[in-house]
Amino acid sequence: MISIQTLRCAVLSTALIALTATAALAQKKYDTGASDAEIRIGNILPYSGPASAYGVIGRIEAAYFKMLNEQGGINGRKINFISYDDGYSPAKAVEQARKLVESDEVLFIAGALGTPSNSAIQKYMNARKVPQLFAASGATKFGDYKTFPWTMGWQPAYQSEGRIYAAHLLREKPDAKIAVLYQNDDFGKDLLKGLKDGLGDNAAMIVAEDSYEVAEPSIDSHIVKLKSSGADALVSITTPKFAAQALKKAAELDWKPTYFQSNVASSVGGVLKPAGFAIAQGVLSANYAKDGADAQWDDDAGMKNFYGFLAKYAPDANRADGAVVYGYGHAQTVAQVLKQAGDNLTRDNIMKQAANLKDFAPDTLLPGITINTSASDFHPIEQLQMMRFEGETWQLFGPIVTAEIGG
Structure with a gap:
């Protein structure tokens, strides 16, 4: 027969093991850069x-x-x-x-x-x-x-953004002659690839491409060159400083193409206002975030x-x-x-x-x-909606589009 003392020891031992296991599960784990504080x-x-x-x-x-x-x-x-x-x-x-x-x-x-x-x-x-x-x-x-x-x-992903612009052009302006201004780095090339992939067999709609370096003080000469191509649509794959310059120069040249501005430089306060609201009317882009200055929110x-x-x-x-x-x-x-x-x-x-x-x-x-x-799936945000600049705000239109870019 098992004695009462033996049973007590067994129970205590089991309880101790359970407590130890619980403590182990609750143990905090840290790598360099983290602590209790x-x-x-x-x-x-x-x-x-x-x-x-x-x-x-x-x-x-x-x-x-x-x-x-x-x-x-x-x-x-x-x-x-x-x-x-x-x-x-x-x-x-x-x-x-x-x-x-x-x-x-x-x-x-x-x-x-x-x-x-x-x-x-x-x-x-x-x-x-x-x-x-x-x-x-x-x-x-x-x-x-x-x-x-x-x-x-x-x-x-930039490629998905480019595909969305391509889809809009094919739907709304299938006879467009497209000029592309892009930053000569992975950002510019990635979005350009998405645009071409989206155009597919219609990629010949792109009649002119010109790239700029971020070290350039001005991109005016690039806009002059693209206008001379006879294009009636412009996709501006630019960061804020150069986006504002491109808008100003196009207006100065009285060039009024169907104008697409990449999302990264679509800020009202950071790009469109400095460029001038009057010359930004009708510009198209795509977004996933609310406009902080828009009264609708x-x-x-x-x-x-x-x-x-x-x-x-x-x-x-x-x-x-x-x-x-x-x-x-x-x-x-x-x-x-x-x-x-x-x-x-x-x-x-x-x-x-x-x-x-x-x-x-x-x-x-x-x-x-x-x-x-x-x-x-390492692409956290995969949806965008087209928008058009009117007055002093972006006006969203069309459905939310889910990107189809694999990891």
């Missing part, structure tokens, strides 16, 4: 140079994390957001990435901006197995989960949160600047990943949670557009 996030943006208009994104993200910190942080941890300037230089981006990873010891880098800069740091980040999370670029390759499992984009619950945030944490920010809207939505998505990660703040789990977003809707996305990712 803080989470260090790295960021690289062009606060100077030809793309400095995007620098406001970093200021908005810093303000957003400040707000979260004042509210107690994320899962009790404060966010230490470390952002450096690369001047839109790929070489400088590599230098800053190494500094963030090796000196600042961040848990991951989020929102490095620009296709050239993200391309430059991609191999390094993947070799170090440090998440290159939500790259601020629509380059299709940042969704290549097989080759680069530590890199993920955020905004819609005044009663929208998400935008009320956004406006309240600006009033308290970024009162000098221009709500009409698309980069301001972008920074808020992007930071909100990073915060969601960290919330889902809980106490398992390893780099591996950060990527797993980034690839496990289900119908997440940041306050600033258009109604009906949500973020969805999976282990085989």
Whole structure:
């Protein structure tokens, strides 16, 4: 027979094993850059140079994390957001990435901006197995989960945007003679590829192509050249500084083509207002986010949160600047990943949670557009809607279009 003492020992032993197992399950897991007190996030943006208009994104993200910190942080941890300037230089981006990873010891880098800069740091980040999370670029390759499992984009792929413009032209202006101005880097070439793929057998509609370098002070000569081609449609695949220049020069030449402006430079406050509202009338683009200055969103619950945030944490920010809207939505998505990660703040789990977003809707996305990712889908936002500039605002039209770009 088994004695009572033996039974008691057995029960105590079982209880001890259960408690140990529970403690093990609840154990916090940290990689470099995370602790009970803080989470260090790295960021690289062009606060100077030809793309400095995007620098406001970093200021908005810093303000957003400040707000979260004042509210107690994320899962009790404060966010230490470390952002450096690369001047839109790929070489400088590599230098800053190494500094963030090796000196600042961040848990991951989020929102490095620009296709050239993200391309430059991609191999390094993947070799170090440090998440290159939500790259601020629509380059299709940042969704290549097989080759680069530590890199993920955020905004819609440039190729899908190009396909949407092609579909619009084929439907509304099938006899168009198209001129294309594009930035001579992966951004410009990627969107151009989508345009040509979308035109398919009708790619001969493109009668002129001209590229520019970001180091050029002016692109006026390129617009003169494209006008001389006889084109009656222009696809401007440009970043803000050059987008405004192109609009001004086309107006100066009295050239009035059906005008498409790439999403990354469709900001009312950052591009169209500086160029001049009068010359921007009728310009076409596509978007996935709400216009921060459009009165139609005044009663929208998400935008009320956004406006309240600006009033308290970024009162000098221009709500009409698309980069301001972008920074808020992007930071909100990073915060969601960290919330889902809980106490398992390893780099591996950060990527797993980034690839496990289900119908997440940041306050600033258009109604009906949500973020969805999976282990085989590293393109978080895959929907766009066409829009036309009228008066001082963009007017959305047509259905929300889902991209068909694979990872």
